[in-house]
Amino acid sequence: xxxxxxxxxxxxxxxxxxxxxxxxxxxxxxxxxxxxxxxxxxxxxxxxxxxxxxxxxxxxxxxxxxxxxxxxxxxxxxxxxxxxxxxxxxxxxxxxxxxxxxxxxxxxxxxxxxxxxxxxxxxxxxxxxxxxxxxxxxxxxxxxxxxxxxxxxxxxxxxxxxxxxxxxxxxxxxxxxxxxxxxxxxxxxxxxxxxxxxxxxxxxxxxxxxxxxxxxxxxxxxxxxxxxxxxxxxxxxxxxxxxxxxxxxxx
Amino acid sequence: xxxxxxxxxxxxxxxxxxxxxxxxxxxxxxxxxxxxxxxxxxxxxxxxxxxxxxxxxxxxxxxxxxxxxxxxxxxxxxxxxxxxxxxxxxxxxxxxxxxxxxxxxxxxxxxxxxxxxxxxxxxxxxxxxxxxxxxxxxxxxxxxxxxxxxxxxxxxxxxxxxxxxxxxxxxxxxxxxxxxxxxxxxxxxxxxxxxxxxxxxxxxxxxxxxxxxxxxxxxxxxxxxxxxxxxxxxxxxxxxxxxxxxxxxxxxxxxxxxxxxxxxxxxxxxxxxxxxxxxxxxxxxxxxxxxxxxxxxxxxx
Numbered sequence: 001x002x003x004x005x006x007x008x009x010x011x012x013x014x015x016x017x018x019x020x021x022x023x024x025x026x027x028x029x030x031x032x033x034x035x036x037x038x039x040x041x042x043x044x045x046x047x048x049x050x051x052x053x054x055x056x057x058x059x060x061x062x063x064x065x066x067x068x069x070x071x072x073x074x075x076x077x078x079x080x081x082x083x084x085x086x087x088x089x090x091x092x093x094x095x096x097x098x099x100x101x102x103x104x105x106x107x108x109x110x111x112x113x114x115x116x117x118x119x120x121x122x123x124x125x126x127x128x129x130x131x132x133x134x135x136x137x138x139x140x141x142x143x144x145x146x147x148x149x150x151x152x153x154x155x156x157x158x159x160x161x162x163x164x165x166x167x168x169x170x171x172x173x174x175x176x177x178x179x180x181x182x183x184x185x186x187x188x189x190x191x192x193x194x195x196x197x198x199x200x201x202x203x204x205x206x207x208x209x210x211x212x213x214x215x216x217x218x219x220x221x222x223x224x225x226x227x228x229x230x231x232x233x234x235x236x237x238x239x240x241x242x243x244x245x246x247x248x249x250x251x
Numbered sequence: 252x253x254x255x256x257x258x259x260x261x262x263x264x265x266x267x268x269x270x271x272x273x274x275x276x277x278x279x280x281x282x283x284x285x286x287x288x289x290x291x292x293x294x295x296x297x298x299x300x301x302x303x304x305x306x307x308x309x310x311x312x313x314x315x316x317x318x319x320x321x322x323x324x325x326x327x328x329x330x331x332x333x334x335x336x337x338x339x340x341x342x343x344x345x346x347x348x349x350x351x352x353x354x355x356x357x358x359x360x361x362x363x364x365x366x367x368x369x370x371x372x373x374x375x376x377x378x379x380x381x382x383x384x385x386x387x388x389x390x391x392x393x394x395x396x397x398x399x400x401x402x403x404x405x406x407x408x409x410x411x412x413x414x415x416x417x418x419x420x421x422x423x424x425x426x427x428x429x430x431x432x433x434x435x436x437x438x439x440x441x442x443x444x445x446x447x448x449x450x451x452x453x454x455x456x457x458x459x460x461x462x463x464x465x466x467x468x469x470x471x472x473x474x475x476x477x478x479x480x481x482x483x484x485x486x487x488x489x490x491x492x493x494x495x496x497x498x499x500x501x502x503x504x505x506x507x508x509x510x511x512x513x514x515x516x517x518x519x520x521x522x523x524x525x526x527x528x529x530x531x532x533x534x535x536x537x538x539x540x541x542x543x544x545x546x547x548x549x550x551x552x
Contacts, residue, residue: 049459075458075462077461078458078460078461079461083460091453093270093271093453103461106457106461106462106463108256150460154461
């Protein structure tokens with residue numbers, strides 16, 4: 001579970017990245033977090049991973065109250081979170097199998113368990129044939145699936161996917177979201193951060209819109225026919241027309 | 252951490268050397284150069300110091316005895332001198348021996364000796380070598396206070412030169428060794444930082460998936476230790492070859508050896524064990540600590 005109570009983050013430069021955020025994501029939820037570049041999405045992720053601290057307010061992630069968390073306990077918190085990055089961040093000198101297995105080695109899992117669990121997770125993302133390949137031998141979609149398998153392998157309570165479809169073809173994007181959805185069906189909470197409104201339009205669900213460091217919308221929408229999603233798209237287009245630099249960031 | 256975990260991390264450290272072989276080779280070279288620089292500087296200092304020691308051992312203090320000192324008195328004085336501190340060697344040099352040697356040295360001037368007839372103008376003496384010439388003054392003063400001593404002659408000029416030489420050598424070589432150590436630290440830390448920089452993403456990923464700092468550092472530590480160990484082996488071989496070559500050249504310089512003494516140069520086979528130990532341990536430690544510390548910047552994610 002993720003809970004933010006009246007959380008603000010102000011960087012040392014004086015920029016208010018998040019302002020008085022109140023947010024609760026329950027166990028088993030699937031949430032889209034949308035917003036333009038610079039809206040505060042990345043700050044939110046950094047906050048949940050305790051890469052940065054809130055200037056005020058309380059943040060609770062998977063039972064850890066982050067303001068009380070000691071530096072030593074950060075690895076413990078991160079082991080309950082699976083993270084998927086836009087740029088995959090796979091270790092190029094490790095095979096697919098090793099990239100996934102090393103997460104279990106980090107938590108000192110028994111070898112037997114690693115030998116059983118890793119092939120299972122690889123099969124979940126459909127990459128059995130690529131287990132011994134190196135990341136450079138994979139397509140963008142495949143690399144992202146490895147990243148998802150890595151995020152999934154130690155059975156985290158929460159998966160944070162930061163623009164997971166940002167570096168792959170649109171048709172593969174749907175596959176990735178489908179994969180995250182199916183993981184969510186098994187009970188894992190998924191928070192997918194994206195600025196691809198088309199994806200959000202298609203899948204629907206709970207959508208949190210962050211704009212200029214504030215949550216301006218947090219509700220459940222039904223999918224491609226939903227009026228809000230249309231509005232969201234229209235508002236994005238008009239926002240881009242007002243702030244053309246957003247188009248640059250998105251591209 | 253379980254034994255299997257440590258085993259895995261040690262394995263990773265070894266594997267990483269091959270996977271990052273270019274950077275490992277750069278670290279190896281940096282460590283090798285640093286060890287050789289520092290090692291040869293220290294050995295040069297030790298040898299120069301030993302050579303000065305060799306020259307030092309040729310010091311000679313002459314204690315002239317009063318005329319008519321009896322044989323018993325001479326014996327007693329000899330024993331007293333022998334039991335004094337800072338005395339390396341005592342040799343009685345009778346006036347007859349002195350006369351004979353003098354005569355031999357001045358063989359061309361036989362007429363001079365004829366004029367002396369049976370008279371021996373020389374006096375008995377003790378030839379003494381002191382252990383540490385820094386305390387020459389004190390020793391001479393003690394000798395002067397003995398009974399039946401006519402005069403004590405000490406090589407003060409020699410002592411002054413040698414002492415000054417040793418002081419200069421100690422300062423110059425200490426500065427040089429410190430400079431070499433400083434240069435080595437700069438080289439090693441820069442190479443280690445570059446090596447870690449090239450793998451910063453790997454470290455960040457490990458942090459994101461919940462790796463502890465120890466988990467991240469241990470393979471770097473092992474990797475650095477192994478690289479450093481091999482650099483130590485390389486440095487040992489280079490030092491051995493250079494040392495043998497230099498001492499070979501010096502051993503042939505008869506004139507030089509007559510000044511510094513044949514035994515003044517330290518033979519490599521007499522010191523190879525401590526040198527090898529210092530190189531291997533120093534290399535392994537420097538490599539391990541250098542690379543583990545360099546991860547610090549990227550570990551705080």
